[in-house]
Amino acid sequence: MSAALLATKACAVKPLKVSPALGGALAFLGLDRALPLLHGSQGCTAFAVVLAVRHFREAIPLQTTAMSEISTILGGADNLEQAIENIFKRAAPAVIGICSTALTETRDDDIVGDLKLMRERHPDWDDLAIVYARTPDFLGSLEQGWAAAVEATIRALVPPGSGRKRLRQVNLLAGSHLTPGDVEAIAETITAFGLTPIILPDLSGSLDGHVADAHVPTTLGGSTIDAIRRMGHSVLTLAVGDHMRGAAALLEDRCGVPFRVFDRLTGLAAFDGFVAELIAVSGAKAPEHLQRQRSRLVDAMLDGHGTLGNRTLALAGEGDMLVAMGRFVTELGARVPVAVAPCAAPSLAHVPAERIIVGDLDDLEQAIAAAGADSIELIVANSHAAEIAQFFDIPLMRAGFPIFDRLGAGHQVTVGYEGSRTLLFALANTFIARGHAPAAAAAPGATLPPFVGETDHAPASSC
Amino acid sequence: MPTPSAANLFNEPGCAVNQAKGDKQRKVGCSARTLTPGAAAGGCAFDGAKIALQPIADAAHLVHGPIACEGNSWDSRHALSSGPQLFRTGLTTDLSELDIIHGGEKKLYRAIKQIVERFRPPAVFVYVTCVPALIGDDVEAVCTAAAERFATPVIPVVAPGFVGSKSLGNKLAGRVLLERVIGTREPDVLTPCDINLIGEYNVAGELWQVKPLLDRLGIRILASITGDGRYHDVACAHRARVSMVVCSQAMVALARGIEDRYGIPFFEGSFYGIGNTSAALRQLARFLTAAGAPADLAERTEALITAEEARATRALAPYQRALKDKRVLLYTGGVKSWSVVSALHELGMTVVGTSVRKSTDDDQARIRELIGEEAMLFGQVPAKEMDRRLRAGEADILMSGGRTQFVALKARVPWLDINQEREDAYAGYGGIVNLAHRLHGALTNPVWAEVRRPAPWAAADAPAEAAP
Ligand code: SF4
Numbered sequence: 003m004s005a006a007l008l009a010t011k012a013c014a015v016k017p018l019k020v021s022p023a024l025g026g027a028l029a030f031l032g033l034d035r036a037l038p039l040l041h042g043s044q045g046c047t048a049f050a051v052v053l054a055v056r057h058f059r060e061a062i063p064l065q066t067t068a069m070s071e072i073s074t075i076l077g078g079a080d081n082l083e084q085a086i087e088n089i090f091k092r093a094a095p096a097v098i099g100i101c102s103t104a105l106t107e108t109r110d111d112d113i114v115g116d117l118k119l120m121r122e123r124h125p126d127w128d129d130l131a132i133v134y135a136r137t138p139d140f141l142g143s144l145e146q147g148w149a150a151a152v153e154a155t156i157r158a159l160v161p162p163g164s165g166r167k168r169l170r171q172v173n174l175l176a177g178s179h180l181t182p183g184d185v186e187a188i189a190e191t192i193t194a195f196g197l198t199p200i201i202l203p204d205l206s207g208s209l210d211g212h213v214a215d216a217h218v219p220t221t222l223g224g225s226t227i228d229a230i231r232r233m234g235h236s237v238l239t240l241a242v243g244d245h246m247r248g249a250a251a252l253l254e255d256r257c258g259v260p261f262r263v264f265d266r267l268t269g270l271a272a273f274d275g276f277v278a279e280l281i282a283v284s285g286a287k288a289p290e291h292l293q294r295q296r297s298r299l300v301d302a303m304l305d306g307h308g309t310l311g312n313r314t315l316a317l318a319g320e321g322d323m324l325v326a327m328g329r330f331v332t333e334l335g336a337r338v339p340v341a342v343a344p345c346a347a348p349s350l351a352h353v354p355a356e357r358i359i360v361g362d363l364d365d366l367e368q369a370i371a372a373a374g375a376d377s378i379e380l381i382v383a384n385s386h387a388a389e390i391a392q393f394f395d396i397p398l399m400r401a402g403f404p405i406f407d408r409l410g411a412g413h414q415v416t417v418g419y420e421g422s423r424t425l426l427f428a429l430a431n432t433f434i435a436r437g438h439a440p441a442a443a444a445a446p447g448a449t450l451p452p453f454v455g456e457t458d459h460a461p462a463s464s465c
Numbered sequence: 466m467p468t469p470s471a472a473n474l475f476n477e478p479g480c481a482v483n484q485a486k487g488d489k490q491r492k493v494g495c496s497a498r499t500l501t502p503g504a505a506a507g508g509c510a511f512d513g514a515k516i517a518l519q520p521i522a523d524a525a526h527l528v529h530g531p532i533a534c535e536g537n538s539w540d541s542r543h544a545l546s547s548g549p550q551l552f553r554t555g556l557t558t559d560l561s562e563l564d565i566i567h568g569g570e571k572k573l574y575r576a577i578k579q580i581v582e583r584f585r586p587p588a589v590f591v592y593v594t595c596v597p598a599l600i601g602d603d604v605e606a607v608c609t610a611a612a613e614r615f616a617t618p619v620i621p622v623v624a625p626g627f628v629g630s631k632s633l634g635n636k637l638a639g640r641v642l643l644e645r646v647i648g649t650r651e652p653d654v655l656t657p658c659d660i661n662l663i664g665e666y667n668v669a670g671e672l673w674q675v676k677p678l679l680d681r682l683g684i685r686i687l688a689s690i691t692g693d694g695r696y697h698d699v700a701c702a703h704r705a706r707v708s709m710v711v712c713s714q715a716m717v718a719l720a721r722g723i724e725d726r727y728g729i730p731f732f733e734g735s736f737y738g739i740g741n742t743s744a745a746l747r748q749l750a751r752f753l754t755a756a757g758a759p760a761d762l763a764e765r766t767e768a769l770i771t772a773e774e775a776r777a778t779r780a781l782a783p784y785q786r787a788l789k790d791k792r793v794l795l796y797t798g799g800v801k802s803w804s805v806v807s808a809l810h811e812l813g814m815t816v817v818g819t820s821v822r823k824s825t826d827d828d829q830a831r832i833r834e835l836i837g838e839e840a841m842l843f844g845q846v847p848a849k850e851m852d853r854r855l856r857a858g859e860a861d862i863l864m865s866g867g868r869t870q871f872v873a874l875k876a877r878v879p880w881l882d883i884n885q886e887r888e889d890a891y892a893g894y895g896g897i898v899n900l901a902h903r904l905h906g907a908l909t910n911p912v913w914a915e916v917r918r919p920a921p922w923a924a925a926d927a928p929a930e931a932a933p
Contacts, residue, residue: 011579012558012572012573012574012575012576012578012579013527013556013557013558013559013575013576013577013579013580014532014535014536014555014556014557014558014559015554015555015556016539016540016554016555017532017535017536017539017555017557017559019532019536019559020532020533020536020537021531021532021533021536021537023533024533024537039503042533042595043509043595043626043627044500044505044506044507044508044509044626045508045509045510045511045512045534045595045626045627046509046533046534046537046626047505048506048507048508048509048512049508049512049533049534049537049538050533050537051506051868052538052541052867052868053537053538053541055867055868055871056541056867059871060871061848061868061871061872061875065503065504065505066500066502066503066505067502067503068500068501068502068503068505069627070499070500070627070628071598071599071625071627071628074595074599074627075599081502082502084501084502084503085502085503086503087503088501088502088503088504089503089504092503092504092847103531103533104530104531104533104560104565104595104596105595105596105599105627108565108596108599108600109599138531138562139531139532139533139560139596140531140532140560140561140562140564140565141562143532213875213877214875216852216856217848217849217851217852217853217872217875217876219847219848219849385540386539386540386555389550389553406541
């Protein structure tokens with residue numbers, strides 16, 4: 003484990019980061035009958051839609067307050083009000099999730115105050131939930147925006163006060179590194195213990211790729227407002243991903259719901275911890291099929307460790323993805339000479355990489371080039387890394403966001419005993435397909451030469 | 466930094482839209498369309514400017530702004546290069562909060578330095594986005610200083626998203642080329658058959674469907690603006706004999722500017738469909754001959770057209786029966802609607818409706834003539850309405866951009882990409898055969914019958930597939 007290195011350069015090259023507003027919008031897409039709204043100029047929304055469409059291969063409902071140069075200078079409240087009114091009339095959503103952008107944050111408007119006044123002017127909005135998340139571009143990447151939206155949702159919709167607890171109800175706060183398929187798998191496990199999860203946000207209901215009977219202009223499926231309002235009555239919050247810690251703590255503060263954070267659910271030990279928690283909360287025995295699944299994962303680890311041991315992987319992605327992937331492969335004897343994250347996050351302390359760089363995909367490329375392409379046997383990153391992988395002739399396993407050159411990005415399951423086993427096989431088969439044994443450069447003790455960043459004074463990013 | 470004065474930008478006598486307008490309307494310009502908050506779709510001016518300039522493949526394209534502008538959009542356009550790939554490398558100053566508070570000028574300067582030292586590009590285009598425009602970064606001054614210091618052209622592209630639409634961005638990009646690039650270099654050799662192609666971005670390699678035809682006629686693309694373009698070539702555009710504007714209303718202004726300054730005539734044409742392609746080749750030959758090309762060019766052009774048309778017709782024959790009378794709903798930005806409509810007609814298909822969002826009155830009249838009174842011309846169609854039409858069976862296939870594809874697919878109706886992300890090249894004689902092949906594949910795929918099967922629990926009398 004190593005301290006994260008900040009690449010200090012003025013120009014990000016092949017960015018790994020996306021805008022937090024996009025992360026926030028994706029989280030809002032996990033609410034039922036929702037319409038996320040980016041408070042900014044129309045182009046920000048257009049880019050976010052295109053990217054999300056390419057990843058999920060679904061229509062993505064996302065609107066814009068269409069700020070112009072003039073409205074930006076004069077203040078955005080009018081545009082915001084008009085946008086809400088238009089969406090309310092045309093799409094009749096249950097909830098509008100607003101994400102700010104750098105443009106509107108540069109002007110420091112009092113959006114929360116403005117929204118209050120708007121509500122007074124529009125009594126007909128009474129049944130419409132409105133959530134406002136601060137997600138300016140300079141506050142991180144996808145994870146940070148996602149977390150901000152989840153926290154804002156709790157603040158706006160979960161009434162404070164501890165209330166009466168329901169003994170069989172638990173909250174599941176799902177991090178942005180979980181696919182709709184992952185969320186579904188986790189929920190099934192919880193349900194198998196006789197518990198009822200309230201999932202926030204729940205992409206498995208909205209972006210699972212179903213074919214609806216008619217077109218709807220909002221999301222269809224996901225966490226309902228009713229369910230979210232009841233989160234304070236749960237006996238426990240299970241937060242998956244370190245970036246969900248803040249939201250979990252918020253629920254505890256507001257409603258006295260204790261929480262447990264699982265930084266990942268990929269891998270035997272990690273999922274054992276989760277299952278142990280479920281046993282404790284439910285008082286139930288682990289169901290037969292789960293026991294069987296665990297046994298299968300153990301068997302797969304025995305079968306696969308020879309193939310995976312001593313392999314070298316380079317990772318790039320958001321913090322909690324790096325944690326899940328990095329810890330899983332190192333538990334199988336592989337090594338991670340280098341990992342790149344788009345911005346600093348507490349989770350990076352738990353990424354078992356020999357070198358961690360906060361930077362972009364060019365930093366990944368440079369690190370691989372410096373170490374020699376032979377020293378890395380697999381890259382795990384999003385689709386933007388395809389060209390780099392091709393250049394070095396190193397296979398790429400796509401993970402994270404966006405994945406636009408493969409089908410089924412939303413349906414990969416890498417959590418739980420079964421998901422871990424699937425991932426293990428996929429990793430092992432990639433190595434087997436490549437044929438050659440672990441390279442000499444990957445021998446124990448061999449390390450990459452130090453990463454040399456561009457010598458400049460300010461970091462490319464503040465986050 | 467002052468944002469561009471839209472008013473004089475739209476003083477565009479060559480623009481057919483403007484010609485068709487009354488005096489008063491003309492003054493309003495084309496950018497006055499205000500967007501409805503909460504009901505707007507479409508890209509920003511920065512997006513449009515980048516689409517128009519980024520295909521200059523050997524240049525560096527640096528986006529000055531916070532992460533949203535480039536982080537969410539790089540590596541998403543399908544313009545292709547036959548050589549340098551630097552244009553595809555996402556470059557951004559990724560402004561932090563401190564940069565925004567203190568101004569991003571220093572960081573921009575350092576970013577340019579970093580790029581020039583690392584990549585040694587022939588030029589750096591610097592795109593100004595909303596935030597630096599708002600906080601007043603003097604990008605112009607930074608670019609001038611950097612250009613001098615690093616002896617490399619550094620060209621500011623002031624098209625921040627919030628000044629308007631994608632097509633405004635196209636126009637602003639054209640203005641940048643005219644003011645800052647074209648005329649700054651001289652070609653090594655000149656031929657009497659040198660042309661500019663304007664508005665062809667080589668999406669999916671469409672330029673490469675056309676270039677071999679021109680090669681065979683000895684016509685040289687001096688400046689491709691900007692598909693598979695090179696900075697030096699674009700800078701030499703003032704030495705061409707004629708410019709052809711390919712399906713791009715927004716770029717007419719650039720062609721007009723080149724004509725005004727350098728006396729190079731231009732015409733508008735299209736390479737979609739057999740008829741359009743032949744017409745474009747004839748026009749090129751005519752203009753070039755008038756400008757001193759070898760006298761036999763017209764004759765050779767006719768010979769090529771005859772041979773290629775015959776070849777294309779032969780290649781299309783196997784598709785004809787399946788495509789005949791199939792009903793197409795066409796939903797594009799509208800710029801190239803008329804040329805696509807005529808291409809589809811050549812395939813024997815019926816166009817039941819087409820969007821004319823960005824088409825001029827002329828174009829609309831042209832389309833009306835082509836598709837007849839029955840068919841619909843429409844502007845923006847809400848997804849719900851589109852969904853209703855498709856489910857009601859009003860069309861056999863939707864041709865549109867990626868954003869609307871799921872409206873068709875979820876209605877279980879065939880769909881074909883006609884915009885930015887299309888994977889096949891549809892231009893030229895070869896292109897129409899590709900188009901026929903794709904349409905045929907989409908329409909005749911047995912999957913449509915499969916996905917329309919009722920679920921076993923929905924209808925007891927559904928024809929279940931039993932084992933024999
Ligand atoms: S609208 Fe402005 S901030 Fe948004 S993507 Fe376009 S240029 Fe960037």
